[in-house]
Amino acid sequence: MYTMETVLEAKNINKYFKKPVLFHVLKDISFKINKGEFSSIMGKSGCGKSTLLYILSTMDTDYEGALYLNDELVTGQEREKLSYIRNKHIGFVFQFHYLLSEFSVLENVMLPAKKLGEKTVQEIEHHAMEKLRVLGIDHLAKKRASRISGGEKQRVAIARALINDPAIIMGDEPTGNLDSYNSDNVFNIFKQLSDEQGLSLLVVTHDIDFAKKTDRIIEMGDGRIIS
């Protein structure tokens, strides 16, 4: 067996909420996510799992400790640089669908790639259509994002997360707002991406059934990793 490459590594992460009273949310958290791994973070409400995810996502910079992405130190980078890292290396799927409602489905998917600006518009469009086709929603490409169903929206959000071929996809309760049919659908898509394309995934969930089907469960309680 070859040695696993590390995609994401957290070292001794501590975070405090200062308001309304000083509160130690995350206590000395260290772990690694390997390339191609489909992991989930489980835990009760308020255990700090979402807080951890937003630190890992580079959006929250107010913490102690060190965060590495592809073996590069992310902690302490400038905001512009962090935006670039999110754009290129991290894909997001949220509980609520968060599409730009005034743009078409295709434009929503293309936007992060246009921002990155590494490919021509034609290439990006081709690429985006391919992602939509893989997720079975290519027929919605020209529709306004506000005119499609919740399950479809979440699949569009996944397509958008994939557009720049990121190192890791992060999800914050991506199935939390979906019925069981659409939940299974989203899980199957994640599983397929992980198995077939070797994509790394890190999903925060409190859905035990969802978590059980992933490669690895990181269980959190009271600001610490339990197992």
Added chain:
Amino acid sequence: MVNWKVILNIAKTHLLTKIKQTATAALGVTFGIGAYITLVCFMTGLNAMLDDLILNVTPHVHIFNEIEPSKKQPIDLYDKFQNAFNVVHSVKPKQSQKRIHNALPIMNYLNKDPLVRGAIPQIKEQIFYIAGSIELGGNLTGINVMQEVELFNFSDYIVKGTPKALHNNESGILLGAGVAEKMSLDVGDRVQISTIRGDIFPLKIVGIYQSGIADIDNIQSFANVKTVQRILGEAENYITDINVKLHNIEYSIPLAQKIEQQFKLTAIDIKTANAQFETGTTIRNLITYSVSITLLIVAGFGIYNILNMLIYEKMNDIAILKATGFSGKDVQLIFMSQAIIIGVVGGVLGLLIGLSLSHFIDNLPFETEALPTITTYPINHNPNFYIIGITFAMVSTFLAGYLPSRKAKKIDPVKIIRGQ
């Protein structure tokens, strides 16, 4: 690196989907700029017209012999009363002549000065117009009519007849409009005038003069210098006034002072004579600009308001843009470019509205007794106003967009995403 294409595309989509709000904001700027252009063109046009009314006909320096008492009375010259307190009752003006001594050499001297555009003679005399048994008091001024036309726009005030007709007629007179009306006279008729000494001369009316100021038109008439000299029985060097026009009005004060010292004559410069006039112009400009700036500031607040609302509505969009890799600066630029697009579109429309309104006003008939040469409302079509207008539109929309967009830049996406 800023990807302008993407940013402008997002800004465009935001604006187009909120077309009503966008239009409201842009119309605010349009009306502000349009009103500014119209107002400033009209007001400065009016100012220029009123200035011209006075400045064109007023000599920059007016030289004449003032009738006044001697500054030093004989008793001041007597040594023995030097330290006494002297009181002289009923002081009379100095015995002197109205004519300017050596007027022709002085005029030659002034005309050689490179700063002087022209120095021309006048003879002012009081006369009576005789209509049957009635004698109307009046003024007859001897002029070199062609020079008056050239330097003081005299032809603007000849409502009937031509300056040339006066120039060619040794016994012609340009009768004041009020006098002509009172005496039922018209061009081609004859009028008799009498000097103070009682000599009566018939003169042929070659034109009608109307200044627009009734008090003047009721008494004033003009004839050639030679004609007046002949009527008065004076020689060719009899001249009572010299009017000087300069290339640059700023020299009028030093020149007047120099002439007073050099020739011991009274010289009044235009600035002293019309001091209250400039005050009026300044105040009208002040009013114009304060009204215009108020309009533009109101338009600026409109943009500020609408962008602020837009940003509250777009909190989710801002969060998602930031989560997918747009930086705070990108988000700020998206909203800044929206403000600037509103400013450019509104501003350019405002310029067009201002242009068409000012042309419309320019063509409105405006006829008044007082201003014989004016037929439409005065408008000053100065391209600088358009440059100022669009610049102000850009600056105010930039400021109005800057504050809300800075707020959008600072929005923390985590708070928005987790808050839901």
